Amino acid sequence: MTKSPTIRDVAMLANTSVSVVSRVLNDGSGPVAPDTRAKVLEAIDQLAYRPRAAARSLSSGQTTTIGLLLADLTNPFFARLADRIVGEARSRDIQVVLMTTGEDANLEADSLKALLDRSVGGVIATPTGANVEQWEKLQKIGVDLVFVDRSVDTLENADVVSIENARSAGDATEYLIGLGHKRIALLTGPLSTSTGRSRLKGYEQALVAAGITPDPTLVRNVPFRGEGGGDSIASLLAMADKPTAAIIANTAQVANVSRRLSQMGVPIPDELSLIVFDDNPWVQLVTPPLSSIRQPIDMLAFHSVDLLLNRMQGKLPSGRRYIEVQAEFIARNSCAAPPNYLITR
């Protein structure tokens, strides 16, 4: 545990002043003679000097750190998102402090409080929908905000990056309708989330467009966390006029639903056609492989950090930026015509 060299040590060794060293450190912040620069660089190298982040940010008021507040790393979608965001951040030499909400407003509030210490210049988050005031307070102290995957409508100064939820849900619905399905169930997230609402809208629009009246009893809102998905699908299948197909638009619940269906021994796609949001690696491992909607995680990651960094550097005009990227429907073997469906024509 040696005491680390400071900028002064470097200046001394290079026979110059701290200001000069600082200038070569922050390239372009002032004039430096070529050979002076060389000497400084050598001194830095020789001492293995590294500027201390805390001092830097205290003095400059800036940080090269962003916060990443995700729902839950246990969910493969968020895990992969985190992976890509961290990668994207590294390539730009910025660090990421990671926090999770567990979809719990209180935990989210805790995280927001922690973020108030100005250790980050901006944050990328999947908000729970609550804590609007704390989010605003965070913005007020100068922290830029980018919401990814979902948004909070009342927070108008936060940028948003997400997939085209309505359209994706619509695509899936159309596909099922095309196979002959009339009674299509939808498991979606809480309607308090933008994601849930959009997916529902896309689903209903597709139905209406095909001349089918949406049946509200076929729509279930399931919390992101917990076992809700399993129960919902079970109750759906217990209905008298039960659905012949289901779209699981709640990314967090697809594993639960799959497990329950497999436990119940419901033959897929014979008795029930299935489409899941989020193309996890394992959806093609199960029997049958599941048709799914692949969210372009790379794009979500790229745009969220790109947007945030541009904001932090003041490169963007004020006003919310809303970026939507396309998701891709992938047909596998979990969909077929409904039972007893006769091809007439």
Add this chain to the structure above:
Amino acid sequence: MTKSPTIRDVAMLANTSVSVVSRVLNDGSGPVAPDTRAKVLEAIDQLAYRPRAAARSLSSGQTTTIGLLLADLTNPFFARLADRIVGEARSRDIQVVLMTTGEDANLEADSLKALLDRSVGGVIATPTGANVEQWEKLQKIGVDLVFVDRSVDTLENADVVSIENARSAGDATEYLIGLGHKRIALLTGPLSTSTGRSRLKGYEQALVAAGITPDPTLVRNVPFRGEGGGDSIASLLAMADKPTAAIIANTAQVANVSRRLSQMGVPIPDELSLIVFDDNPWVQLVTPPLSSIRQPIDMLAFHSVDLLLNRMQGKLPSGRRYIEVQAEFIARNSCAAPPNYLITR
């Protein structure tokens, strides 16, 4: 974007000095009269004051931030580990900066370099095995180290938290032997990792104990990343004297192996019995559900942050701490007696 209040503002409002405010901030760092404290607390509350992390750490030389350097969040094992570690950290009010190596020594080196800015007081990592010098340099500037899941033997001052790898592999091997298997394949990680070596050792010991001579051609070392697992299992099954069972002891490759096996249409367990390290949620979703070794991720997380924090607070005597936790073998339906196996007795 208001300018935030400083400790001086608080002192002023509370009609006292900054040192007093500082003392109530860091409870116990000095005497404060009860009613003075009350006034300070009120001022803090009223101004919504939050101490700035950078100033604090610059002045005190300490940080409430740790680094978490993991291989790859794409792997469910690491993702869940990250989730638990972040949770454990939050409950102690410490922040986590996340980085990934992608099992790449160069990326690891980059991260290590970034860590040199003393923004963290310690790091929890799954090392690649390389960059020994940089790890040492990190320790030299006072950053404590805890390796989790694997270790680097030459780094004797880093604590280690992992599962009992040898024993777990041994258990799985014994189980298969008990079913009548003689030719048991092992897919394991690179032998440059402690994990790979330990699992191999446990496997061999179990074999020898049962009077079976280990056959090196049945052991495959597969890199953590990439598609190696699939090819390995395929080549194993192409052998003349092919194995009747396989243990996939490379956590990162279980999905690849499963996919390949399913593509090849190898009947499990009829033609091949299978045991996988790491009990992902989806291993019970596939057909048949896979027998697996469940790693106690909560324990790994708890001990690694506990250990690290104690180190950082100097509460631990010097000398490496090596904590091993038990993993649990879970029998499902992917194992059976080998083909053509006659029960004689």
Add this chain to the structure above:
DNA sequence: TTGTAAGCGTTATCAT
């Protein structure tokens, strides 16, 4: 018990 003042390691302003 309280307050003053000297750092902590940078950046940035302003002379030189």
Add this chain to the structure above:
DNA sequence: ATGATAACGCTTACAA
């Protein structure tokens, strides 16, 4: 092109 020097916001002796 270079170099003093004053912040930045906090902790911590050391006085009072």
